[in-house]
Amino acid sequence: MRGYSVRAGNPFPLFFLRCEHLRDVECNSTQTSVIHFLTLIYQIHSCGRVRLVMESALTARDRVGVQDFVLLENYNSEAAFIENLRRRFRENLVYTYIGSVLVSVNPYKELEIYSKQQMERYRGVSFYEISPHIYALSDNTYRAMRTERKDQCILISGESGAGKTEASKKILLYYAVTCPANDHMAALGDRLLQSNPVLEAFGNAKTLRNDNSSRFGKYMDVQFDFRGAPVGGHILNYLLEKSRVVHQNHGERNFHIFYQLLEGGDDDLLHRLDLDRNPQNYKYLVKGNCPRVSSISDKNNWKTVMKALSVIGFSDEEVQKLLNIIASVLHLGNTHFGEGEEGETHITTETQIRNLEKLLGVDGSALREALTHKKLTAKGEEMISPLNFEQAMSARDALAKAMYGRTFTWLVEKINQSLALKDELYHSSKGSSVIGLLDIYGFEVLQHNSFEQFCINYCNEKLQQLFIELTLRSEQEEYETEGIAWETVKYFDNKIICDLIEEKHKGIISILDEECLRPGETCDISFLEKLEGTLGGHPHFVTHKLANGKTRRVMSREEFRLLHYAGEVNYNVNGFMDKNNDLLNRNLKEVMCQSDNQILNHCFRREEVIDQKRPEMAATQFKNSLMKLMEILMSKEPSYVRCIKPNDAKQPGRFDEVLVRHQVKYLGLMENLRVRRAGFAYRRRFEAFLQRYKPLCPDTWPNWHGKLADGVSTLVNHLGYKAEEYKLGRSKIFIRFPKTLFTTEDALEAKKPDIALTLQTSWRGYRERSKYQRIRRAGSGAFISFNVFVLIRFIKGFIYRHEEYCPENAYFLDHVRYSFLMKLSKNLPKNVLDRNWPTPPPSLVEASEHLQRLHLQNMVMKYCRRIQPEWKKQPSEIFKDQKDSYPQGVGKREQINLKIVQTLGNDKVQYGVSVVKYDRRGFKPRPRQLLLTNTYAVLVDRTKIKQRIDYNALRGISVSSLSDGMFVLHMPNEDNKQKGDAVLHCNHVIEVVTKLAMMASKIDHVNINPGRFAVARGKEGIIDFVRGSELKVTAPRINST
């Protein structure tokens, strides 16, 4: 190779055209020095890639702040923190890290950083290699799930309007676009994405803070199969703000769907629903006096929602019934009452009752009665008592809220059915293949805060607690695994506030429940007094009565104040009891049960009416669902997105420092930074560190061939790092001060011109030599015409073509070599199976062989890189560190019966091995031989072929992660010729599976930790692998599918 590159006339075009292969070679550090040299030349000439390598955000820190807050020199200064955020925000750099936490500032404008190309940029790239991005976090989480085989979750927090929902949508989109698609679930990505507009239409509304504010909490699990393709999803919804259905604050709207229906629904539909296009005509839509929002197109969104409903799998009939309910809520809002002379209440709007009768399929007179009377059971006897005017109004509102709230839950269930791969698979998701996304209401402080804000802020307290525990814990764990001593950091533990709210018997929720259940005269004020009595003196609880003079002036007598970790909030107790009770009169429930609208039928169950037991109160239900959520999140590896809103006016380019400072404070970002910095500001895996800084030390440049830790040690010694500046862990270097890193980075920056100069000099030297030779050759024939000269030299060269390289044949051989290389550059094989390779001239045979080998290596490498990171290794390393039996799993050659060889005819056996096959029923072991040809595998019983498995048909290969030799060959269910999957055992399982996977080109279909296999059509078996001292096989569990 060395000789070739020096002698061949003009080899460079080839390298310039195919330089990415060479780069790959360099990355894999298998390069000869020539390849390395060429690679570097390539780097000089391909500016785009060089920029990517050189222009790290570390280098550009002065211009755009630091991309990771841990690199802030003055990490205790809030002002420095905010200044960094501001500088980056000004440059449209809305993302910044605190270690592995992503801080995101809402740009309030479309940035061109979310394209498909951007997704590709972040795919498979290490977190710190490239500027911070939501895609980097998404990709990192995905890779952690794949490589560490642990469920992950991404927790997105921030106040209303900070960009949580947008972030969650971007993450989902990233997975939908970049993950491999599953054949059977090709449409899943679509359905996952389409669930968003539907949930937003029914669960989002315009508030003062956000034109598209989520009024419910959402946790979504995305489930991936063993190849990393999304195969299922599941949504948990939390506490929808139902009160919005009947009331909106000034400047706010009801849920989007109402306006979408009126604006977007066609005339026929509105006619059928007896609706009129003007939202001002509906009492439930006028409270906020804000029918239209400039940033929202209700008409377009209506189309999107209708399309999304059909993609998700809602039938036309279901959509119709759903809209009947939405329209009914509006009719209910327009149902009015009058008071008779004796104070009895009656309905004055008969048209609305007729509409409700028609749309909900309920009995009109029963509904009329239920809206104006209450059914009571006293001492086992049923009594009907009339409602007064106010009671009738709240019964009506309670019905509207219940109908809407329950329909929303039905909607989520329906979406879940559409996203679920298989229920039992979801629930028994033992495989580490889930990424959870939490987009839940942010901390909310309004002018008037009620029960809803109380619940929302309580939820944020819980999440903060989780955040503290998990960030501290993971940091500590990292130091432990790396063997580095840990220093503790003080932080505010908000457990005291969580207890204040949720503690049994003594917490606010318990007191509220008690007051709701207590017989006798109870009201919101009696609840407040109870709170004062029980919680007076608590450092985080204040009321007007308990407050000092200054606080008293800013609190009303109906309020209590909680000193949340994020700030103080006054809650007005008015409505707390009603909202917690969330009562719907029994006779109204009865009417709904009898509805012939299937959705309502599903939402209002008979059992609920019969069951006398009181359901849990709203706050307790919420508390319990949060407890469950915490359990779910605790079982997963968390990543965090902390969203910040730069101003309250939803304007681009405006950075309101006071507002940002407040969020930085209550999101606990400074504490987060301190925790991260208490140990070491910067950490990096040995290989990444060495790769970046190796040019700074003659011993590590261009390559270090020893142990990575020794290489890093040599490098930092050469750089003069002091002992207190860094520590070497087991796989990472930890650097204590940013300054150390910056000095190193500056040294690298200073070194780059040198490196470039050396390379440029070499390149120029080469170019000049070639030029000189060309001129010399041309000059010697100046007296004859150039063409004749060339011809003569060509003929002469042809005559001497078999001789050693000499002046006579130099021109000819150069030309032939050049032509060959040019031809080759245009005809390189596109894949590993393509064995075509242009025939080289005799003088280039050796070089051609080298190139062919290199090219093949590069194709394999590129292929491996395209598939999953854990498969990047050599195929035979697939199992290293994943399968206990790896070392002994590689076997010897096998004797094949002659008869079998004859039967196989031209299909030569490439590989054979003894296996034990287990019967699908009974699970009896049968000794067999597994032989692999180029296109199929056969299972042989001495002289008979028992089963033939075509590679094309092979769906996958599964092995366990333990030291057993079991493996399963998955065959298509629909193939009648196949009896089911083959369950096999082999002492050389690593070898046999690797060979099979390679020969069948199914490397990416190898599944470690299978669980299931098909026994026969429609029957599934489950294999449980249990650690034990010996191999013992018992019959599998069989399921019908």
Ligand SMILES: Nc1ncnc2c1ncn2[C@@H]1O[C@H](COP(=O)(O)OP(=O)(O)O)[C@@H](O)[C@H]1O
């Ligand atoms: N990354 C972003 N790029 C552009 N606009 C954004 C981005 N994040 C948020 N926004 C804008 O801010 C609004 C509020 O964001 P949203 O995610 O709904 O807030 P949250 O869910 O935190 O209440 C969005 O409707 C959008 O206009």
Ligand SMILES: [Mg+2]
């Ligand atoms: Mg939201």
